[in-house]
Amino acid sequence: MEIKSIKILFLEDSQDDYELNIISLKKSGLNLQGVRVETKEEFIEHLDKEAWDIILADYNLPNFNALEAYALLKERYPDIPMIIVTGVLTEDAAIACIEQGITNYVLKGNLARLGSAVKQALNKRHLEEARKNYEKELEKTYEELKQRADDIKELLRQKDEFIGQLGHDLKTPLSVLMTILPMVKEDSDKPEVIDDCDMAIRNVNYIKNLVIETLKIAELSSPYVEFDIKNTTLVEIADNVIKDNHLVFTKENIKIENIIDEKIIVEADQLRLSELFNNLISNAVKYSGNNGGKITIDAHNNKDTVTISITDTGIGLTKEKIEHIFDEFYKADDSRHNLESSGLGLSICKRIVEKHGGKIWAEGEVDKGSTFYFTLPSKTHIEE
Numbered sequence: 001m002e003i004k005s006i007k008i009l010f011l012e013d014s015q016d017d018y019e020l021n022i023i024s025l026k027k028s029g030l031n032l033q034g035v036r037v038e039t040k041e042e043f044i045e046h047l048d049k050e051a052w053d054i055i056l057a058d059y060n061l062p063n064f065n066a067l068e069a070y071a072l073l074k075e076r077y078p079d080i081p082m083i084i085v086t087g088v089l090t091e092d093a094a095i096a097c098i099e100q101g102i103t104n105y106v107l108k109g110n111l112a113r114l115g116s117a118v119k120q121a122l123n124k125r126h127l128e129e130a131r132k133n134y135e136k137e138l139e140k141t142y143e144e145l146k147q148r149a150d151d152i153k154e155l156l157r158q159k160d161e162f163i164g165q166l167g168h169d170l171k172t173p174l175s176v177l178m179t180i181l182p183m184v185k186e187d188s189d190k191p192e193v194i195d196d197c198d199m200a201i202r203n204v205n206y207i208k209n210l211v212i213e214t215l216k217i218a219e220l221s222s223p224y225v226e227f228d229i230k231n232t233t234l235v236e237i238a239d240n241v242i243k244d245n246h247l248v249f250t251k252e253n254i255k256i257e258n259i260i261d262e263k264i265i266v267e268a269d270q271l272r273l274s275e276l277f278n279n280l281i282s283n284a285v286k287y288s289g290n291n292g293g294k295i296t297i298d299a300h301n302n303k304d305t306v307t308i309s310i311t312d313t314g315i316g317l318t319k320e321k322i323e324h325i326f327d328e329f330y331k332a333d334d335s336r337h338n339l340e341s342s343g344l345g346l347s348i349c350k351r352i353v354e355k356h357g358g359k360i361w362a363e364g365e366v367d368k369g370s371t372f373y374f375t376l377p378s379k380t381h382i383e384e
């Protein structure tokens with residue numbers, strides 16, 4: 001590779017040697033501009049005058065030497081390489097030079113090497129500069145990404161604050177409506193007014209549930225929310241939720257089976273865990289279709305984690321929909337929903353699971369059913 005017009009500062013007390021160096025470098029294809037200096041003062045003065053590509057220095061000069069020159073260079077321009085061009089150099093001196101960081105040395109008796117030594121040093125410098133630029137770019141990108149992540153965190157915090165505030169503001173007028181509407185219904189003997197009141201009550205109830213769930217999301221998003229973590233027998237929590245909902249299973253003609261091993265103990269907040277089971281089991285019922293079906297609750301212990309599964313034989317889910325079902329306000333298919341759906345149940349589940357340090361996910365096949373999985377920290381003693 002031919003390097004175009006490189007700028008070389010020579011520290012050399014002999015004009016003849018300087019000229020020999022130039023001839024040798026030109027022979028090796030280098031196009032250069034050279035300046036020769038002899039003393040420490042000249043060296044310091046010229047260092048600042050040009051953007052030198054490389055310094056070539058004789059080892060010993062009358063009142064100065066290459067090691068001193070290198071110390072000055074390193075202090076001012078650490079990226080500029082230096083090669084020593086000298087008549088003789090003992091092995092110890094050569095080692096000392098390289099240890100200090102001097103790039104290379106060439107003996108005057110072997111000047112044919114000078115060109116390739118200079119080219120090598122310049123290549124190394126270019127590579128080093130490229131590496132440094134790359135590192136700077138990388139650092140800049142990292143800082144930008146960090147800043148963006150902070151901005152997103154702040155936006156999410158503001159969103160949660162907004163949701164929480166909205167929920168609180170809606171609570172009072174809703175309570176007023178929930179008191180007045182039944183009274184209006186009671187006082188009326190006109191069937192159309194009674195029908196309108198029923199419809200209004202259903203809608204107000206829907207908004208009330210939406211507000212309750214929205215406030216729950218805001219609460220669970222807060223870094224200050226506290227969980228009362230205890231060793232908990234998993235099967236009992238699931239059984240209690242099943243008992244509380246037994247009328248629904250009968251009404252919907254759904255068979256429910258809890259086959260969780262009674263030995264499985266998890267570390268969990270029992271109220272939140274009940275809420276989690278309740279949401280997932282209610283969904284399994286809600287999306288079981290109209291012909292009954294079966295719900296199975298199971299759990300597997302794997303070292304430090306228990307994976308709980310709730311499987312239904314309902315309408316199922318596509319892969320595309322599964323990607324979004326844990327998002328707030330997402331409803332996989334609006335036409336399936338009535339005023340009982342808010343699209344918030346699974347985002348609440350996700351937050352509860354994540355606050356326990358677990359994960360939640362789903363699998364499903366359209367018209368065959370879905371399985372929702374979540375993990376919790378295990379306290380079960382595993383027998384070898």
Ligand code: ADP
Pocket residue numbers: 283284287312314315316317325330331332333337340341342343344345346347369370
């Ligand atoms: P929703 O109040 O609408 O039930 P969720 O957040 O609980 O809100 O659920 C989000 C969406 O995921 C639901 O609207 C539904 O389309 C889908 N989904 C949830 N559970 C099931 C399930 N067991 N089977 C099929 N689809 C489900």
